[in-house]
Amino acid sequence: MFQEGISQAAVKPRTHHKLRTTKNRRVLISITNALLGILVPVALLIIWEVAGALNILNPILLPAPSDILEELISLAQSGELASHFGISAYRALLGFLLGGGLGLAAGIWVGFSYSAERLLDPSLQMLRTLPHLAIAPLFILWFGFGETSKILLIAKGSFFPLYVNAFLGIRSVDSKLFDVARVLQFSRWDLITKLIIPASLPNIFLGVRLSIGVAWLGLVVAEMMGSSSGIGYLINDARSFSLTTVVFSGIIVFALIGKGSDSLVRWLEKRMLKWQDSYQGGGRS
Known part of the structure; x- marks a missing residue:
């Protein structure tokens, strides 16, 4: 002892x-x-x-980073940057929630139903290839220059990444897991909530990341096509007056918020998918 x-x-x-x-x-x-x-x-x-x-x-075409930083600080101190950013963030968030939510629901539905896939997927895949710049004039013509056209344009872009990845995530669930579920006598609800949805979460999170990125791209198009506020408008207005430092300031804001939102989703993904055991590029950190 x-x-x-x-x-x-x-x-x-x-x-x-x-x-x-x-x-x-x-x-x-x-x-x-x-x-x-x-x-x-x-x-x-x-x-x-x-x-x-x-x-x-040439400082007009490509100003030095110090000049861009000085302009960025000036815009922030004046409150102009915060005002435009708040409007842009509201549009991007609303468009992402609308388009991404519908895309997730459609992807899950089509993923579970072969009949729904035959009915909807060919048309949705065709619409997915339409570029924002081709659709934007029609949206403005149909819905005017107000918020509706901008939010719907952002939603259109956010819809498809989540739709495609949710659909692929459900269809790529390992068939061996269904054998295990059959042995455990899972009900249909348990099969969906405890097996299919958790197994497809990596693809769904990838779709969320892509949808957020496309939402910011759609926002730029929407605000540059017809708007009197927002970061896209700030960039477009500065371009017409050859204020390159302001253009770069707007680009930096888009880059930072895009990176920040992507990092947030990645953090949530790591927290929710701790069970996932996958290759980490040569070793785990």
Whole structure:
């Protein structure tokens, strides 16, 4: 008994040391990944700034990063940027919720029903290929220059990524899982909620990420085609006056909010799909 107590006491420090080493390794890997992620952008910004300082670049066509940053700060301090951004965010969110929600529902329905697939999928696939720029004039003609045409244009773009990925996610569920469900005597409701939907969540989350990206693209088209407010309008108005720093400021805002929304969905995906065991590009962090 005494020897066993000594052995257990010796194992505990070793276990704590191993856990601490693993945690430190994960932190080091995270820091390394973050540094690698910003290495290329920082290098490009330095080269760009140096080229601007040496007058190699035309400041009207391609202003230096410091000038763009100064303009961005000025727009933020004046409140103009926040005002336009609030309007754009409202349009993008509403369009995404409308189009993405309908796309998810349609993808689940078509995924579960072969009859619905034969009825709807050919038409939806044809509509999916229509570009925003071709549809935008019709939307303005039908619904005017108000909010309705903008939100519907964003919804049109957000619909298809979620539709396609929800449909593929359901159809790509491993058939062996259905054998397990049959052995466990799952009801149809249990089959849907405990097997099919969870197994298709990776595809659905991918569809959400793509839909959010397309929503911002649709927003730019909608606001540049006919609008008196929003980041897209700010960019288009600045372009007509050759205010390139303002154009770049609007682009930076779109890039930051797009990256932020994508990172949020990825974080939610990791939290909800902890059970997923997939290849991580050479090792887990």
